Amino acid sequence: MLNTEVLVLNSGFIPIRLTSVKEAVCLLMSEKAIPVVEEDRYVRSPSLAIRIPSVISITNYSSLPRKRVAFSKLNVIYRDDMVCQYCGKRFTIRDLTVDHIIPRSRWESLTGRSMRDGFSSWKNLVCACRWCNSMKGNKLISEIGWFLPREPYEPEYMPHIVITLEKAQKRGWLPFCSFNVKLIDMISSNTPAGII
Ligand SMILES: [Zn+2]
Known part of the structure; x- marks a missing residue:
């Protein structure tokens, strides 16, 4: 008690x-x-x-x-208001993941930066439902005709x-x-x- x-x-x-x-x-x-x-x-x-x-x-x-908003997968999901940034639908936590916009296999060649430099960051992660995440795989959104509703950002404030x-x-x-x-x-x- x-x-x-x-x-x-x-x-x-x-x-x-x-x-x-x-x-x-x-x-x-x-x-x-x-x-x-x-x-x-x-x-x-x-x-x-x-x-x-x-x-x-x-x-x-x-x-x-x-306090600064701690970077975490859960906070990326909250930043995006539990809405998949690819299909635009809201899901419960259970069906949500985070997706690297530029996938691991493409990061260094596309950005010229090391994996430690921004790969897992507010700007390269979005909330994605399980289905969109697996559909996207290691492709770029431009390659499959998808787009983001807004640029991912570091939030200044969260509850x-x-x-x-x-x-x-x-x-x-x-x-x-x-x-x-x-x-x-x-x-x-x-x-x-x-x-x-
Ligand atoms: Zn989705």
Whole structure:
């Protein structure tokens, strides 16, 4: 129970991270945070009982933590909004991959750059469904008459927190999830690595 997740808001009620009940209770006890949503259950010690928080707000922190968007396959998929950049359809995570626009076998001869120089980067990766990915193989899109809807780019901002819709509903977090949170509707039962 002490490891159950709690949504942490800044003082402007914008979600900034998740924490455990244990840490949330410490923040409440030391008056660094106030409870926003509480459960009907209690954490008890010999001397006191505290209602288990589900959402807390840090009282003296109003900004958002700055951080560069980490380069990862999952974040490439989120950058492209879970839409295959080749066929334009949206898929669930289970059916999505990332595709190297310039394939491995062509990179060095086409770009004159080593594999370590940009091959696996924001600019050479797009979200692609499994079918388009295997259709494309090691060809260039110009060779098969495909095109990209936009140039792939390094995103400047992405939501800090990725939460499944199911969890947000269950824990009473939904009213706070309009900004800085990406809600994922997990239609599939496969939870990809990296999703909280
Ligand atoms: Zn596709």
